Amino acid sequence: MGPRIALAVFALLNSVFWGFLAGCWRWRPELVERLAIRLGTRRGHERYLKSAPAWGRLAAVLTGFWITAAALYLVGDRTKSPFAVIVLFTIAACFLIMAIVAGGILVRTVGFGDSSATDSGQQPV
Numbered sequence: 001m002g003p004r005i006a007l008a009v010f011a012l013l014n015s016v017f018w019g020f021l022a023g024c025w026r027w028r029p030e031l032v033e034r035l036a037i038r039l040g041t042r043r044g045h046e047r048y049l050k051s052a053p054a055w056g057r058l059a060a061v062l063t064g065f066w067i068t069a070a071a072l073y074l075v076g077d078r079t080k081s082p083f084a085v086i087v088l089f090t091i092a093a094c095f096l097i098m099a100i101v102a103g104g105i106l107v108r109t110v111g112f113g114d115s116s117a118t119d120s121g122q123q124p125v
Helices: 003-027 029-033 045-075 082-111
Strands: none
Touching: 003 029, 003 045, 045 082
């Protein structure tokens, strides 16, 4: 198995994981709370459930990015038309920009920086 195929398989597995998380955050946010990755559970149940749609949007955008990356890995050197590579790269860049925007919205919604130091009893820096 070549390195491009390995990267494509890795990207597809990543997209499956993020797609699963996006689906869970969309339809069953309490299921994500029970996963071993402990996303969103340290801030309290109500605050986590309010921010679940934002987490779901971020996961959905990352799913699209990884699917596009897998297609780019597979098509990259096998196509005779550079237009296909340019289009896939542009789509991947758009998904990445949307992920950055969704992450910014998530930080504003959840507020990671406003009370993280004071929750553990430490003084803010």
